[in-house]
Amino acid sequence: MKNKDLKIYLAAPRGFCAGVDRAIEIVKKSINKFGSPVDVRHEIVHNKHVVENLKKIGAIFVEELSEIKDKTRPVIFSAHGVPKKVPKEAQDLKMEYIDATCPLVSKVHREAENLNKAGFHIFLIGHENHPEVVGTMGQIPEGSIKLVETIDDVEDIDIPSNKKLAFVTQTTLSVDDTKDIIDALKKKFPQIKEPNKEDICNATTNRQAAVKKIASKCDMFFVLGSRNSSNSVRLVEVARKAGCKNSQLMHSEKEIPFDEISNSKTIGISSGASAPEKLVQNLINQIKKDRKVSIEEIVVAEEKVIFKLPKELN
């Protein structure tokens, strides 16, 4: 007999965003077009399940072009974007490349480039060493863009206040934490120029808004996603801040803490922008084995965006 009722609040939107969909499609279509193997520089998106499935159909993942054995094969750049020196290196090596950078990351790249050309010193709000941050910083000469991770970093900035200043941000940050950093920047440098349209992407904003709406009602909150997925980690932080202290990142249903769940009446579930929906459904199916589950989906936005594939694959 199944014990106790359990209410599950399901956040929507959750899971794959348009940029992730496009990047995965680019790898699949490239394998179709060029045959396998096809090399991919860095994990195409930060999800182990996605990467393992693509390996099975012929993708090889490398961190640098120098690791690619057969340089006559095409290489794909991941959704996070690459510094300018990477396509240049591919050209020098006479390698064909296909760029799966999310168009919303490319938008930030162009912003940084244009600001640099217009003589602005740029601050990039983001997380050190994240590939998107490495890619954005690598669009313009070293020294003309400075990474800012925290409000303390803003306090430490030592730059003449009459300089032309601007900021851009990583696309997958916490909306609330970033607002605090932006406020600190604006307070210190009232003349600072901000992006015309916010750099944190809609997919990130929508997923965080859905989690925020649900978290305070939940005894536990699970976010399906890999540990290196920035937007998944942010969703866990958002759930905790919104009132569910016991919020956890979960790689797959194999990590379910059944003991803890047995003490819960209500749980929330979401998934990062790179996590397949199958992981959410697997988790729910596992929980259903033990509990009498009712599910309510809380939808805060509908996403209908589809990004075009690169012309090489059309």
Ligand code: SF4
């Ligand atoms: S999370 Fe946003 S920026 Fe990143 S791939 Fe998805 S749509 Fe693009």
